[in-house]
Amino acid sequence: MKQAAGWLWRLSLANLLFLYGPIAVLILFSFNASRLSATWQGWTWQWYRALWVNQALLDATVNSLCVATVSTVLALFLGVGLALGLEGLTGRRQRQIEQAMLLPLVIPEVMMGVSLLLFFVLLQIPLSLMTVMMGHALFNVPVVVIIVRARLRKLDPRLLEVAADLGASYWDALRHVTIPLLRPAILGAGLMAFTISLDDFIVTYFTAGPGATTLPLKVYSMIKSGMSPEINALSALFVMVSMGLIGLSLLLQRR
């Protein structure tokens, strides 16, 4: 048994190295002074400095933050409502809606992008940052629902009974009991949705019109036109920001 455990440990470690190695390498080499080769030639900040003065990148960042903020607020509004309402339903109805809710998370993202593109074009809604926001709010609703429901199930039902006994209406109880208790989960879900929106490439790619360039779209076009250390620096920043946001979100969900 001992021997097997040793093997298991080594294999698991290899797995984790596989998962983290490429990201670590990317971050490390974003500080590499050499412009083209993958040999180490000393530390430098210059690629990060180059990002800072790149106006197109800054514009894309503003677009990304805009899209992420609006779509997160919208997804929170719709998702928290869905989560609260679903808790009140029972039986088959609840299960059906739950399963329908999960579909957007299961189907390949390309399909979502393509179907949204068709939808917008056929309805003659011009592709812009608006359509990107709508797309992001779409795939973020299930994320919010899942996180908020997980928290709702852990709430003590007696708290609501007490509120009802004290004469609180449904809305009163919601406002003064449920929502305050859900606050960490709502914040966590919001951060998660924000990060997913910030990171999304595929749905954005299909729903963004000309001029509506977000950061991932910009990174993609940079990669397509050739590799450069600036992309390494931008990628490293991206990874660190998403990891930070996700860490914070998970912390909030645990509370």
Added chain:
Amino acid sequence: MKTSAPAGRAEFSGRAVCWWLIGPGLLWMGLLFFVPLCLVVVISFASRGTYGGLVWSFSLTNYLDLLHPLYARILGQSILLAAVTTVLCLIMGFPLAYFIARAAPRRQGVLLLLVMIPFWTNFLVRTYAWMFILRTEGLLNTLLLKLGVIAAPIELLYSNTAVVIGLVYAYLPFMVLPLYVALERVDRTLVEAAWDLYATRWTMLWRIIVPLARPGIMAGCLLVFIPSLGAFLTPDLLGGARSMMIGSLIQHEFLVARDWPLGAAISCLLMLFVVGMMSWSLHAAKPLSRQEDAS
């Protein structure tokens, strides 16, 4: 929560109120998710006009076009690459999931988090990291050259191998999580009983652990296979000219070739695959759960 439904609870779950809360979200999902998917199905039966516009006449031409060797090859290749990815993920993910499931409860959470974090980072960036490692002047070639393992750089990037590496890297967490959930539930006393009855390690794995973890294995395989099949970014960035997959074909038809009906038909095929596999897995998972109920 539901078992202890008291009078107050019943009062709160007034149906009308719940529907008001659900309404906006459900409407949003219906309008932007289900309606567009239906549109894709409808358009897959239309045909393309001379100037790229849509002609609304019912025909099956798009589906028949998919039988063309060119498309059939891409479909076959996608299935093959996705299958290889799934098997590799299973082989790699199983030991890790087992290790986590057997770790001390306090460490399990941390380990799962470690598996999930890369998944939450930008997909584009993770794919780019592999471009950086695999390209001709990349890290791997530089290292191998320095170590004297190879005399000249080898072509790793822009190949099916690179695509599979990228896919495995992207979807490994999807395999580990359901596997962990299933393995964590495996009754340890059964393993001990097998051990007492002088089962070898392999017998134990194949006759006890794997059958009991089957729902998790199937869920994991599905969660890896489906997105791999529809992958667009990975074959686009890591693959060569010949490693097109269904996802990239759909993108190509919609944005490059501008043949929307054909693109829609391919999307429908992909959707059919996904729905078919999901219902199959639900069906296949049933007998086992019934057994569990009986015991």
